[in-house]
Amino acid sequence: MKRAALLAAAAALLVAAGEPLPAERETEHVVTAGETLMGVANRAKVPRVLIIEANGLKAPYALRTGQKLKIPRTRRHTVARGDSGFTVAYRYAVPWKDIAVANGLSEDAPLKPGQVLLIPTLIATADPAPPASAASAAASAAAATAASATKIFGWPLQGTVRRGFTARTESDYHDGIDIRTPVGTAVRASAPGKVLFAGAEPRQFGNLVVIDHGNGWTSSYAFLSRVTVSENEDVRAGERIGLSGRTGMAKGPELHFELRRNNRPIDPAEELPEAK
Template sequence: MKRFAVLALMFAVPVGTALAQDSDPASETVHVVKPGETLGGVAQRAVVPRVLIIEANGLKAPYALKAGQKLVIPRRRSHTVKAGETGFAIALQYGVPWDAIATANSIDPKKRVKVNTKLAIPTIANVPSPPPGPAAKPGGVPAAPSLATAPNGLKFSWPAPGAVIRGFTPTGSRNSHTGIDLAGDMGSAVRAVAAGRVVYAGYEPKKFGNLVVIDHGKGWHSAYAKLQKVTVTKGDRAKAGERVGLLGDTGETKRTELHFEVRRYNLPVDPELLLPERD
């Protein structure tokens, strides 16, 4: 049975954040406002500038808080650009749109990022909501997703026939994993889960190895990583089921596998929520 609780991760709270029962702004990434709290007080105890909390949450003047309101506490993250890295790959790694990273660092998002540049990675709070989920079964358990519930009218299929050997764990959780890993034979075909335009086809040196990313429209992307070989070119129009690469063991891996991700506005979504049930 798939877990549909992760759908909540695509709402205004960033992927992977958790709420502690006894919240402490000094360490938490999401703070639940208590009666009488002010923005200035939360910022002081969080040791985070007030303006960053305002920007991360899209707050409007006079910045009055309400009890029970959830505030993103934007902890600072940084990334030093390594040789061969692209803005797209960095954005994919952190689950933050490249335009947002570029804006936060006052650089041109259209230019190639320079090696050894230290980038501040912003926290993204306002993320478009997902399409309505399937109805719940008796007892409150959500029904399994099907092709009919796929976003944007897309009909997703599995990228490879192998078993899931590692599932999705939200970013920010312990041992987070922003996609699923599928077992398979070296050199077997990896196929596009839906039609779209290839926006990345090449080698990403830090983590993903040989990587293909397909844009399906309206913010939805699928990514196929750790490939032995890429068989499409950036700019190609891929058909649903078309081969995009060969299953391999490149990148950060110790075994032959396909690392597969689905993202909306570059934020990771559990692929198994969108793929059809297997027999």
């Protein structure tokens, strides 16, 4: 009898595991035959206009079977002690000015523990490129090749990568790489720049340093045992900015390292030189 009950429970779990995500929790929807935009929006419980904007749909908004639609969802963040506009924005990869606007706040408004913030979903839009002649296209391609051959970022320390980058389009996304290293190892600036943040981030990163490198690029160094630079300080490439540790959500002695361009996480493996 007991064995039968266990088998029944296991079967139920298997069935549940194979069930699709409920419509009100989907972040991507594949259109089935006969579906309309209004029907998708109603089942997803997301305003129709947001789905239109997220997918660049044009009137009359007819859908086709098999079409994939992004379903933008608003997230919520409950402010914890030690949170700041910077740390909240960094965690969700959404500029603080956009979060402030979504919540009717001024950008310099102080945050209070327990305060609930709406985190807007930003839709990336590509600027239309002007038509280029064959000569200018060839010159652009040559410039891109030369730029890719010169890596502007260096490794912050030597060690084994425990976990790599996974884009935010995946449910188990990971915005950077985790590098195993003994506690107390010197962590060095990946490129020259100015320190944007240096201190404790209470939710996830522990002791954190973020450096602005210009042109929209930032690098981040988390799980540190000690921070050795200050905000607004100029740093050189290779200069020590802290010591590695196991603070925050570290799984052991390691460094969490990120690169972002215009606040969008970029795979560091694509920007770093080949490890020696």
